[in-house]
Amino acid sequence: MNYQHSIAFPEDFFWSAATAAYQVEGAHLEEGKNLSIVDKNINPNYADTSVTSDHYHRFKEDIALMKELGMTAYRFSISWPRVLPHGRGEVNQQGLQFYQNLVEELRENGIEPLATIYHFDLPACLQEEYGGWSSRQIIDDFAYFCKVLFENLGGQVKYWFTINEQSNMFLLPYLMEFDQELSLEKQKYEMNHIMTLAHAKAIKLCREVIPDAKIGPAIGLSPNYPESCRPEDVQAAREADDFRTYLFTDLYVHGRYRKNIWRYMEEHGVTPTIEEGDMELLQSAKPDFLGINYYQSRVVKYAPESLENKDMSINVDGKKGETEFEVIPGIYQGSSNPYLDKTDWDWEIDAIGLRTLLNELNDRYGLPIIITENGMGAVDVLTEDEKVHDEYRIDYLRKHLEQCRLAIADGVELFGYCPWSFMDLLSTTSGFRKRYGFVYVNRTDDDLKDLRRIKKDSFYWYQEVIRSNGQKL
Ligand code: BG6
Numbered sequence: 001m002n003y004q005h006s007i008a009f010p011e012d013f014f015w016s017a018a019t020a021a022y023q024v025e026g027a028h029l030e031e032g033k034n035l036s037i038v039d040k041n042i043n044p045n046y047a048d049t050s051v052t053s054d055h056y057h058r059f060k061e062d063i064a065l066m067k068e069l070g071m072t073a074y075r076f077s078i079s080w081p082r083v084l085p086h087g088r089g090e091v092n093q094q095g096l097q098f099y100q101n102l103v104e105e106l107r108e109n110g111i112e113p114l115a116t117i118y119h120f121d122l123p124a125c126l127q128e129e130y131g132g133w134s135s136r137q138i139i140d141d142f143a144y145f146c147k148v149l150f151e152n153l154g155g156q157v158k159y160w161f162t163i164n165e166q167s168n169m170f171l172l173p174y175l176m177e178f179d180q181e182l183s184l185e186k187q188k189y190e191m192n193h194i195m196t197l198a199h200a201k202a203i204k205l206c207r208e209v210i211p212d213a214k215i216g217p218a219i220g221l222s223p224n225y226p227e228s229c230r231p232e233d234v235q236a237a238r239e240a241d242d243f244r245t246y247l248f249t250d251l252y253v254h255g256r257y258r259k260n261i262w263r264y265m266e267e268h269g270v271t272p273t274i275e276e277g278d279m280e281l282l283q284s285a286k287p288d289f290l291g292i293n294y295y296q297s298r299v300v301k302y303a304p305e306s307l308e309n310k311d312m313s314i315n316v317d318g319k320k321g322e323t324e325f326e327v328i329p330g331i332y333q334g335s336s337n338p339y340l341d342k343t344d345w346d347w348e349i350d351a352i353g354l355r356t357l358l359n360e361l362n363d364r365y366g367l368p369i370i371i372t373e374n375g376m377g378a379v380d381v382l383t384e385d386e387k388v389h390d391e392y393r394i395d396y397l398r399k400h401l402e403q404c405r406l407a408i409a410d411g412v413e414l415f416g417y418c419p420w421s422f423m424d425l426l427s428t429t430s431g432f433r434k435r436y437g438f439v440y441v442n443r444t445d446d447d448l449k450d451l452r453r454i455k456k457d458s459f460y461w462y463q464e465v466i467r468s469n470g471q472k473l
Contacts, residue, residue, distance in 0.1 A: 078115055080123050186269070
């Protein structure tokens, strides 16, 4: 439904953009920083994490560009092994100082810092010591990391995201490490439970240390459409949403497991270990908002019991058609959407799906929502006269923002938009070949060149969007 009178974005809307530490900072072993599991496990066919966009050394220049763009907020993440090189214990003062300088510089430029505490980069030493997220020991270590951040940055940072894409890490666990001897599925549900406990503790701690702050998760979500109106397919789409979305959001918001998923876990012998007090902790830590990473929707159909179980295999090289869909026999299997265009990485471009998702979440949970990621990965071309004509990205973002405006008119309390990404950075799966930024970073996977910053056409477009508070899309 369209409305006769278009609605405006709220006056205090956060016009933001996002990045994550290991994808932009570089300096992966400088000034006391230690290795994370991402530093060790990033796709070896592309650039590594040692330099990336060199933001660690150029953050002032980058913040000046954010100001020029007109951003009113900036979502970034904090590297755990930069602040705590041993995962716990002694704080690396130089590492902490970097983030203090960063948030100070943002504030001086009128940009609200939006900090993600955990964006995939677990200290490698904790993985080696006790298996990282597979052990409950991590809950205390994560709480300690949070305490250091809240106590030292809490005066300046009033918006916090606990964990980035807990949901996707279980669908696409390309950066996680698992015990080869144990059932993968069982490990995922155990880790999910442990992560949710760590998230809940972080929320409670935040409320104690910075009572005027707001905190919530940043969840990676894709709504599932049925491939046909065959009732089996419609039910399969519902269940896909339960497994891939509502399992996580119900845990975060209500502190409970969905009954159908719990029964599935029992029947498959993969229930997580629940200790005394766990569910009470989860129930006592309702987030202030939901952060949503949205890139695409998905299509599913019923998967007969006779099929073989199969994990999703994602397209990492940007050659169309390489994605292989997941199959969960008796529940659902993925399929492609003939009505949608796709990126070179097979991501299906569906702006309306964002409105659908926002409304669905609003109806279920009634919490304020911020879009913590949304964007289009592409091979950008730098012309001889130093331009990047990324009209495909402008088109993608414009269509998604139009749907955000409609969702606000529908009644969704949307308070910010953080396109992915502010500048070109190391893609989690595909290095510097796959770019997302408003600002081009002059390097390739093999050649660091001069890392010069160049404003793309989308930079000037977003500048106008912000200047008009979203009236001019
Ligand atoms: C999200 C992550 O999953 O998607 C980001 O939070 C990531 O870290 C982004 O970069 C895009 O994915 P990719 O693989 O294209 O870099």
